Amino acid sequence: MATQDIIDTLAGIAPGSVLDGIRARRLQARENAQKSYLSLFEPIDASDFSLVERAAVAAFVTGLHGESPVATFYREKLAASSGGAALLEAIDAEIARGRTSGPYGSFPAGPLSAENTAGLIYRVSAASKSVLGTRLVAALEHAHLLVFRPRDAASADMKALLAAGWSATGIVTFSQLVAFLSFQVRVVSGLRTLAAAST
């Protein structure tokens, strides 16, 4: 592989270790989780979703999951992105404001309504809005919904992103990025837990 495998790096999996051998049995999954990462963070076309926006959303989403090597990695990616350092303080503040426990939210009205769980409806603070700008404000609010209460998502949320200047293609890539990170942070956490339980 051209670059080091990001999941192995973040999970601390050394070449030749037991988990390296187990991951090698799902080589296509391993290589394509890597390709997913590369196509999201080193895309051939970033015109609908800029690199600094990607890094900002990634730092926010992984930060919402709590302190971890993954959150540190994406925070550093944002710091290293062109225009990213200026956003760090606002992203850190929004992570602190947005942290809660999920999943929560509502089901379609009916028998499942008994399982509805209320929780934070996150909105970006007034102070951060001017730093982040319209597109990132809408992105962070939607990303928070995707992280903590995905079952609340509605067509109106797509309209809010379109109104904030996101294209349909940009929305697809943005949604993939948040959803991919939801996968990556869990695989890394799971593999780290397994490694620790095997020593």
Next chain:
Amino acid sequence: MSTINPPVVFTQDELGWVSWIDPLPEAELTERHFNGLVDRARAKSEYFRLLVRDPEVLEARTKTDKDIFYNVADGLPRAERELAAAATSRYNGCIYCASVHARFASTYSKRREDVQKLLDEGVKADLGERWNAVVKASVALAATPIAFGPDNIKELRSAGLDDAEIVDVINGASFFNWANRLMLSLGGPSK
């Protein structure tokens, strides 16, 4: 576009899915898009014609998905990978994803009633030691902050799973935290 006749309960019935933003029209798909779809037949699906707006991401996602679930040369039986997907979807609240993967879990396990119990009663349903351990691990992984810990590993091991099978649980459950968020937010299910 809007959701037509949305289901209000978890079900193993076949459901439709309607996009809330515009998929690419079939006539506009190029070779780059077909590469992203991986299977050309997916051009008929509104969901995949929406995701193919970013073909490189879709291609990588699809190949990750297929290896995690369909590569049964070794590791966890397919039925239990599908159980992890169904349990994750039940917990996150994705009625569409749960319907597809509950059907697969039923097909491969021949335990349709137990799978239905998971859908009807939720992730605390008693499905026997081995399935309970898989469901509990999937739920712990789906929580934010992630609640998966050494106790989950211990329970999976005492239920008979080896480390390679545990990695299949981790991969399958984690993948559905990806899938659920796309299905839930870009459109909705219809009966």
